[in-house]
Amino acid sequence: MHELLEGRLVRLARQLVSAFAEEIPLYRRLPREELDGDITRITEHNLRMICDMFRDRRAPTRAELAPLRSSAARRAQEGVPLDALLAAYHLGVTRVWEHLFAAAGPGDLDDVLAANRLILSYTGSVTSAVCAAYLEEREVMLSQEQHAMHATVTALLAGDRAALAGVRLAPRYLVVATALGAHADEGPDQPGGAIAGRRKLHRLRAAFQRHAAEQVVSVLDATGGLVLVPLTGQGPGWCEVADMVQAAGRAAGVPVWGAAEWAEPARVPAAAKLAEEVLEVVRSFGRPPGAYRLTDVLLEYQLTRPSEAMVGLAGLLDPLLGNPDLLRTLKAYLDTGLDRRRTAELLHVHPNTVDYRLRRAVSLTGLDPMEPAQLQRIGAALAARRKLAGDQPASR
Structure with a gap:
Protein backbone atom coordinates (compact mmCIF):
# COMPACT_ATOMS: atom_id res chain seq x y z
CA MET A 1 0.00 0.00 0.00
CA HIS A 2 2.67 2.49 0.95
CA GLU A 3 4.60 1.77 -2.21
CA LEU A 4 1.51 2.44 -4.33
CA LEU A 5 1.14 5.87 -2.70
CA GLU A 6 4.80 6.88 -2.47
CA GLY A 7 5.37 6.48 -6.18
CA ARG A 8 2.92 9.26 -7.10
CA LEU A 9 2.43 11.12 -3.83
CA VAL A 10 3.05 14.67 -5.13
CA ARG A 11 0.90 14.17 -8.20
CA LEU A 12 -1.92 12.62 -6.14
CA ALA A 13 -1.78 15.54 -3.68
CA ARG A 14 -2.33 18.03 -6.50
CA GLN A 15 -5.21 15.94 -7.84
CA LEU A 16 -6.82 15.91 -4.40
CA VAL A 17 -6.49 19.69 -4.01
CA SER A 18 -8.13 20.13 -7.41
CA ALA A 19 -10.95 17.85 -6.25
CA PHE A 20 -11.39 19.95 -3.12
CA ALA A 21 -11.76 23.10 -5.23
CA GLU A 22 -14.20 21.39 -7.60
CA GLU A 23 -16.45 19.63 -5.10
CA ILE A 24 -16.37 21.80 -1.95
CA PRO A 25 -17.87 25.29 -2.56
CA LEU A 26 -15.81 26.99 0.14
CA TYR A 27 -12.50 25.67 -1.26
CA ARG A 28 -13.53 26.98 -4.67
CA ARG A 29 -13.40 30.50 -3.19
CA LEU A 30 -10.00 30.15 -1.51
CA PRO A 31 -7.08 32.14 -2.96
CA ARG A 32 -5.02 30.22 -5.51
CA GLU A 33 -1.85 30.82 -3.52
CA GLU A 34 -3.44 29.17 -0.48
CA LEU A 35 -4.55 26.11 -2.47
CA ASP A 36 -1.10 25.77 -4.07
CA GLY A 37 0.65 26.50 -0.78
CA ASP A 38 -0.79 25.56 2.62
CA ILE A 39 -3.51 23.22 1.36
CA THR A 40 -1.19 21.30 -0.99
CA ARG A 41 1.51 20.97 1.69
CA ILE A 42 -0.88 19.62 4.33
CA THR A 43 -2.37 17.23 1.76
CA GLU A 44 1.11 15.88 0.96
CA HIS A 45 1.76 15.49 4.69
CA ASN A 46 -1.45 13.50 5.08
CA LEU A 47 -0.46 11.19 2.24
CA ARG A 48 2.99 10.60 3.78
CA MET A 49 1.30 9.89 7.11
CA ILE A 50 -0.94 7.31 5.44
CA CYS A 51 2.11 5.74 3.80
CA ASP A 52 3.83 5.41 7.20
CA MET A 53 0.63 4.07 8.70
CA PHE A 54 0.41 1.30 6.09
CA ARG A 55 4.13 0.55 6.31
CA ASP A 56 4.15 0.24 10.11
CA ARG A 57 0.51 -0.91 10.51
CA ARG A 58 -0.27 1.61 13.26
CA ALA A 59 -2.39 4.68 13.94
CA PRO A 60 -0.93 8.17 13.38
CA THR A 61 1.24 9.48 16.21
CA ARG A 62 0.64 12.75 18.04
CA ALA A 63 3.75 14.23 16.42
CA GLU A 64 2.45 13.30 12.97
CA LEU A 65 -0.90 14.93 13.75
CA ALA A 66 0.70 18.19 14.96
CA PRO A 67 0.85 19.80 11.47
CA LEU A 68 -2.85 18.96 11.00
CA ARG A 69 -3.69 20.71 14.27
CA SER A 70 -1.71 23.78 13.20
CA SER A 71 -3.42 23.79 9.81
CA ALA A 72 -6.86 23.50 11.43
CA ALA A 73 -6.08 26.45 13.72
CA ARG A 74 -5.10 28.57 10.70
CA ARG A 75 -8.33 27.64 8.90
CA ALA A 76 -10.26 28.70 12.02
CA GLN A 77 -8.45 32.06 11.97
CA GLU A 78 -9.36 32.48 8.30
CA GLY A 79 -13.02 31.74 8.98
CA VAL A 80 -13.13 28.47 7.02
CA PRO A 81 -16.15 26.54 8.39
CA LEU A 82 -15.34 23.32 10.24
CA ASP A 83 -17.73 21.31 8.07
CA ALA A 84 -15.83 22.37 4.93
CA LEU A 85 -12.53 21.40 6.55
CA LEU A 86 -13.82 17.94 7.51
CA ALA A 87 -15.38 17.51 4.07
CA ALA A 88 -11.92 17.95 2.52
CA TYR A 89 -10.38 15.29 4.79
CA HIS A 90 -13.18 12.83 4.11
CA LEU A 91 -13.08 13.47 0.36
CA GLY A 92 -9.29 12.95 0.42
CA VAL A 93 -9.63 9.63 2.25
CA THR A 94 -12.29 8.47 -0.21
CA ARG A 95 -10.12 9.30 -3.23
CA VAL A 96 -7.08 7.59 -1.69
CA TRP A 97 -9.17 4.49 -1.01
CA GLU A 98 -10.44 4.46 -4.59
CA HIS A 99 -6.90 4.88 -5.90
CA LEU A 100 -5.53 2.00 -3.80
CA PHE A 101 -8.27 -0.55 -4.35
CA ALA A 102 -9.65 0.22 -7.80
CA ALA A 103 -8.19 -3.03 -9.13
CA ALA A 104 -8.80 -5.19 -6.01
CA GLY A 105 -10.37 -8.60 -6.58
CA PRO A 106 -11.93 -11.35 -4.43
CA GLY A 107 -8.50 -12.66 -3.48
CA ASP A 108 -7.59 -9.32 -1.90
CA LEU A 109 -10.41 -9.38 0.67
CA ASP A 110 -8.19 -9.97 3.72
CA ASP A 111 -5.81 -7.18 2.70
CA VAL A 112 -8.70 -4.80 1.99
CA LEU A 113 -10.21 -5.47 5.41
CA ALA A 114 -6.86 -4.93 7.14
CA ALA A 115 -6.33 -1.69 5.20
CA ASN A 116 -9.88 -0.58 6.04
CA ARG A 117 -9.17 -0.92 9.76
CA LEU A 118 -6.11 1.29 9.36
CA ILE A 119 -8.04 3.85 7.30
CA LEU A 120 -10.78 3.99 9.95
CA SER A 121 -8.12 4.50 12.62
CA TYR A 122 -6.58 7.31 10.53
CA THR A 123 -9.98 8.95 9.99
CA GLY A 124 -10.82 8.85 13.70
CA SER A 125 -7.44 10.26 14.74
CA VAL A 126 -7.50 13.01 12.14
CA THR A 127 -11.10 14.03 12.82
CA SER A 128 -10.43 14.24 16.56
CA ALA A 129 -7.21 16.25 16.15
CA VAL A 130 -8.64 18.66 13.56
CA CYS A 131 -11.87 19.30 15.49
CA ALA A 132 -10.08 19.83 18.80
CA ALA A 133 -7.54 22.28 17.32
CA TYR A 134 -10.17 24.16 15.34
CA LEU A 135 -12.53 24.54 18.31
CA GLU A 136 -9.71 25.54 20.67
CA GLU A 137 -8.69 28.29 18.28
CA ARG A 138 -12.28 29.43 17.87
CA GLU A 139 -12.70 29.58 21.66
CA VAL A 140 -9.62 31.78 21.92
CA MET A 141 -10.90 34.01 19.12
CA LEU A 142 -14.37 34.14 20.66
CA SER A 143 -12.93 35.03 24.05
CA GLN A 144 -10.95 37.85 22.44
CA GLU A 145 -14.02 39.04 20.54
CA GLN A 146 -16.15 38.95 23.69
CA HIS A 147 -13.48 40.80 25.66
CA ALA A 148 -13.29 43.47 22.96
CA MET A 149 -17.10 43.67 22.80
CA HIS A 150 -17.38 43.97 26.58
CA ALA A 151 -14.67 46.65 26.62
CA THR A 152 -16.52 48.59 23.90
CA VAL A 153 -19.83 48.41 25.78
CA THR A 154 -18.16 49.41 29.04
CA ALA A 155 -16.46 52.38 27.37
CA LEU A 156 -19.68 53.46 25.65
CA LEU A 157 -21.67 53.27 28.88
CA ALA A 158 -18.98 55.16 30.76
CA GLY A 159 -18.56 57.76 28.02
CA ASP A 160 -14.83 56.96 28.03
CA ARG A 161 -13.61 58.65 24.84
CA ALA A 162 -10.00 57.62 25.41
CA ALA A 163 -10.92 53.92 25.58
CA LEU A 164 -12.99 54.30 22.41
CA ALA A 165 -10.13 55.82 20.44
CA GLY A 166 -9.59 53.71 17.34
CA VAL A 167 -12.87 51.80 17.80
CA ARG A 168 -15.23 52.10 14.83
CA LEU A 169 -18.59 53.13 16.26
CA ALA A 170 -21.97 53.19 14.58
CA PRO A 171 -23.54 56.62 13.88
CA ARG A 172 -26.39 55.73 16.25
CA TYR A 173 -27.42 52.90 18.55
CA LEU A 174 -30.71 51.44 19.62
CA VAL A 175 -30.15 50.99 23.36
CA VAL A 176 -32.41 48.25 24.75
CA ALA A 177 -32.61 47.46 28.46
CA THR A 178 -34.04 43.94 28.75
CA ALA A 179 -35.56 41.75 31.43
CA LEU A 180 -35.83 38.03 30.67
CA GLY A 181 -38.06 35.36 32.09
CA ALA A 182 -36.59 32.00 33.08
CA HIS A 183 -36.68 29.15 30.58
CA ALA A 184 -38.49 25.97 31.57
CA ASP A 185 -35.18 24.07 31.46
CA GLU A 186 -33.34 26.72 33.47
CA GLY A 187 -34.51 25.84 36.97
CA PRO A 188 -31.94 25.16 39.72
CA ASP A 189 -33.15 21.56 39.96
CA GLN A 190 -32.62 21.00 36.24
CA PRO A 191 -29.31 19.25 35.41
CA GLY A 192 -28.77 21.40 32.31
CA GLY A 193 -30.04 24.66 33.81
CA ALA A 194 -26.86 26.65 33.18
CA ILE A 195 -26.64 25.36 29.62
CA ALA A 196 -30.28 26.27 29.00
CA GLY A 197 -29.56 29.79 30.25
CA ARG A 198 -26.59 30.21 27.91
CA ARG A 199 -28.60 28.85 24.96
CA LYS A 200 -31.36 31.33 25.77
CA LEU A 201 -28.91 34.24 25.65
CA HIS A 202 -27.35 32.98 22.42
CA ARG A 203 -30.77 32.86 20.72
CA LEU A 204 -31.64 36.29 22.07
CA ARG A 205 -28.43 37.86 20.72
CA ALA A 206 -28.91 36.15 17.37
CA ALA A 207 -32.46 37.54 17.13
CA PHE A 208 -31.22 41.11 17.66
CA GLN A 209 -28.31 40.52 15.27
CA ARG A 210 -30.73 39.74 12.44
CA HIS A 211 -31.82 43.38 12.55
CA ALA A 212 -28.31 44.84 12.33
CA ALA A 213 -25.75 45.03 9.54
CA GLU A 214 -22.90 45.34 12.07
CA GLN A 215 -22.05 43.49 15.27
CA VAL A 216 -24.57 43.87 18.09
CA VAL A 217 -22.86 44.40 21.46
CA SER A 218 -24.39 43.48 24.78
CA VAL A 219 -23.90 42.97 28.49
CA LEU A 220 -26.31 40.20 29.46
CA ASP A 221 -26.89 37.54 32.06
CA ALA A 222 -29.74 35.07 32.47
CA THR A 223 -32.07 37.76 33.88
CA GLY A 224 -31.41 40.41 31.23
CA GLY A 225 -29.17 43.39 30.63
CA LEU A 226 -28.29 45.89 27.92
CA VAL A 227 -28.25 45.31 24.17
CA LEU A 228 -26.79 47.94 21.82
CA VAL A 229 -27.94 47.53 18.23
CA PRO A 230 -25.78 49.58 15.80
CA LEU A 231 -27.84 51.62 13.34
CA THR A 232 -27.01 53.01 9.94
CA GLY A 233 -29.20 55.55 8.20
CA GLN A 234 -32.60 56.29 9.64
CA GLY A 235 -32.84 53.09 11.67
CA PRO A 236 -36.01 51.21 12.65
CA GLY A 237 -39.28 52.88 13.58
CA TRP A 238 -41.03 52.07 16.83
CA CYS A 239 -43.21 49.35 15.28
CA GLU A 240 -40.06 47.63 14.05
CA VAL A 241 -38.49 47.90 17.51
CA ALA A 242 -41.60 46.30 19.01
CA ASP A 243 -41.37 43.50 16.44
CA MET A 244 -37.67 43.10 17.24
CA VAL A 245 -38.33 42.61 20.98
CA GLN A 246 -41.23 40.25 20.26
CA ALA A 247 -39.05 38.20 17.88
CA ALA A 248 -36.29 38.06 20.51
CA GLY A 249 -38.78 36.65 23.00
CA ARG A 250 -39.92 33.98 20.55
CA ALA A 251 -36.33 33.04 19.74
CA ALA A 252 -35.28 32.87 23.39
CA GLY A 253 -38.42 30.96 24.34
CA VAL A 254 -39.08 33.22 27.33
CA PRO A 255 -41.00 36.44 28.09
CA VAL A 256 -38.90 39.49 27.21
CA TRP A 257 -39.47 43.05 28.39
CA GLY A 258 -37.49 45.69 26.53
CA ALA A 259 -37.22 49.44 27.13
CA ALA A 260 -35.58 51.18 24.18
CA GLU A 261 -34.02 54.54 23.35
CA TRP A 262 -32.14 55.80 20.29
CA ALA A 263 -28.82 57.58 20.84
CA GLU A 264 -25.61 58.76 19.20
CA PRO A 265 -22.47 57.26 20.81
CA ALA A 266 -21.97 60.28 23.12
CA ARG A 267 -25.54 59.93 24.44
CA VAL A 268 -25.43 56.17 25.03
CA PRO A 269 -24.81 56.50 28.82
CA ALA A 270 -27.86 58.75 29.28
CA ALA A 271 -29.99 56.57 26.98
CA ALA A 272 -28.99 53.41 28.87
CA LYS A 273 -29.84 55.01 32.22
CA LEU A 274 -33.24 56.16 30.97
CA ALA A 275 -34.00 52.77 29.36
CA GLU A 276 -33.16 50.98 32.62
CA GLU A 277 -35.40 53.36 34.59
CA VAL A 278 -38.28 52.87 32.14
CA LEU A 279 -37.81 49.10 32.36
CA GLU A 280 -37.93 49.29 36.16
CA VAL A 281 -41.23 51.20 35.98
CA VAL A 282 -42.65 48.72 33.45
CA ARG A 283 -41.76 45.76 35.68
CA SER A 284 -42.93 47.48 38.87
CA PHE A 285 -46.35 48.13 37.37
CA GLY A 286 -46.78 44.58 36.12
CA ARG A 287 -46.89 45.48 32.44
CA PRO A 288 -46.90 42.51 30.04
CA PRO A 289 -43.82 41.48 28.02
CA GLY A 290 -43.06 43.68 25.03
CA ALA A 291 -41.29 46.86 23.96
CA TYR A 292 -41.69 50.13 25.86
CA ARG A 293 -40.43 53.70 25.65
CA LEU A 294 -40.74 56.64 28.00
CA THR A 295 -43.92 57.91 26.34
CA ASP A 296 -45.64 54.63 27.22
CA VAL A 297 -45.19 55.19 30.97
CA LEU A 298 -44.89 58.95 31.35
CA LEU A 299 -47.23 59.26 34.34
CA GLU A 300 -45.92 56.18 36.11
CA TYR A 301 -42.34 57.29 35.50
CA GLN A 302 -42.93 60.73 36.98
CA LEU A 303 -44.88 59.39 39.94
CA THR A 304 -42.09 57.01 40.87
CA ARG A 305 -39.31 59.63 40.91
Missing part, protein backbone atom coordinates in the same frame (compact mmCIF):
# COMPACT_ATOMS: atom_id res chain seq x y z
CA PRO A 306 -37.98 60.08 44.47
CA SER A 307 -39.49 63.07 46.26
CA GLU A 308 -40.73 64.16 49.66
CA ALA A 309 -44.30 63.69 48.43
CA MET A 310 -43.93 59.98 47.68
CA VAL A 311 -44.34 58.74 51.25
CA GLY A 312 -47.34 61.02 51.72
CA LEU A 313 -48.96 59.78 48.53
CA ALA A 314 -48.43 56.15 49.52
CA GLY A 315 -49.89 56.90 52.96
CA LEU A 316 -53.24 57.95 51.46
CA LEU A 317 -54.10 54.25 51.18
CA ASP A 318 -52.80 53.19 54.60
CA PRO A 319 -56.37 52.86 55.97
CA LEU A 320 -56.82 49.87 53.64
CA LEU A 321 -53.84 47.91 54.94
CA GLY A 322 -55.98 46.12 57.51
CA ASN A 323 -58.08 44.64 54.70
CA PRO A 324 -55.93 43.53 51.74
CA ASP A 325 -59.05 42.65 49.71
CA LEU A 326 -60.03 46.32 49.60
CA LEU A 327 -56.63 47.44 48.30
CA ARG A 328 -56.53 44.59 45.78
CA THR A 329 -60.01 45.43 44.53
CA LEU A 330 -59.22 49.13 44.19
CA LYS A 331 -56.10 48.34 42.19
CA ALA A 332 -57.94 45.90 39.90
CA TYR A 333 -60.73 48.45 39.41
CA LEU A 334 -58.24 51.01 38.12
CA ASP A 335 -56.35 48.44 36.03
CA THR A 336 -59.55 47.42 34.24
CA GLY A 337 -60.51 51.00 33.39
CA LEU A 338 -63.19 51.30 36.15
CA ASP A 339 -65.08 48.28 34.80
CA ARG A 340 -66.77 46.56 37.75
CA ARG A 341 -67.67 43.41 35.79
CA ARG A 342 -64.13 42.88 34.49
CA THR A 343 -62.85 43.58 38.01
CA ALA A 344 -65.19 40.92 39.38
CA GLU A 345 -63.98 38.42 36.76
CA LEU A 346 -60.36 39.21 37.52
CA LEU A 347 -60.88 38.72 41.25
CA HIS A 348 -63.32 35.80 40.84
CA VAL A 349 -66.02 37.49 42.91
CA HIS A 350 -69.57 38.75 42.26
CA PRO A 351 -69.92 42.34 40.89
CA ASN A 352 -71.93 43.21 44.00
CA THR A 353 -68.88 42.25 46.08
CA VAL A 354 -66.81 44.69 44.04
CA ASP A 355 -69.37 47.44 44.70
CA TYR A 356 -69.33 46.72 48.43
CA ARG A 357 -65.54 46.74 48.62
CA LEU A 358 -65.28 49.99 46.67
CA ARG A 359 -67.82 51.70 48.95
CA ARG A 360 -65.89 50.44 51.95
CA ALA A 361 -62.59 51.74 50.51
CA VAL A 362 -64.17 55.16 49.88
CA SER A 363 -65.45 55.34 53.45
CA LEU A 364 -62.03 54.48 54.88
CA THR A 365 -59.87 56.72 52.67
CA GLY A 366 -62.24 59.45 51.56
CA LEU A 367 -61.01 58.87 47.99
CA ASP A 368 -63.74 58.12 45.45
CA PRO A 369 -62.51 56.73 42.08
CA MET A 370 -65.63 58.14 40.43
CA GLU A 371 -64.35 61.67 41.13
CA PRO A 372 -61.75 62.62 38.45
CA ALA A 373 -59.52 64.57 40.81
CA GLN A 374 -59.60 61.85 43.45
CA LEU A 375 -59.05 59.15 40.79
CA GLN A 376 -55.74 60.81 39.95
CA ARG A 377 -54.78 60.81 43.64
CA ILE A 378 -55.63 57.10 43.94
CA GLY A 379 -53.52 56.32 40.87
CA ALA A 380 -50.64 58.35 42.25
CA ALA A 381 -50.95 56.66 45.65
CA LEU A 382 -50.87 53.18 44.07
CA ALA A 383 -47.83 54.16 41.99
CA ALA A 384 -46.05 55.45 45.10
CA ARG A 385 -46.83 52.25 47.01
CA ARG A 386 -45.45 50.14 44.17
CA LYS A 387 -42.28 52.20 44.06
CA LEU A 388 -41.72 52.06 47.81
CA ALA A 389 -42.46 48.34 47.90
CA GLY A 390 -39.92 47.78 45.12
CA ASP A 391 -37.28 49.72 47.05
CA GLN A 392 -37.60 47.55 50.17
CA PRO A 393 -34.85 45.00 50.89
CA ALA A 394 -35.72 41.47 49.75
CA SER A 395 -35.64 40.16 53.31
CA ARG A 396 -38.42 42.43 54.46
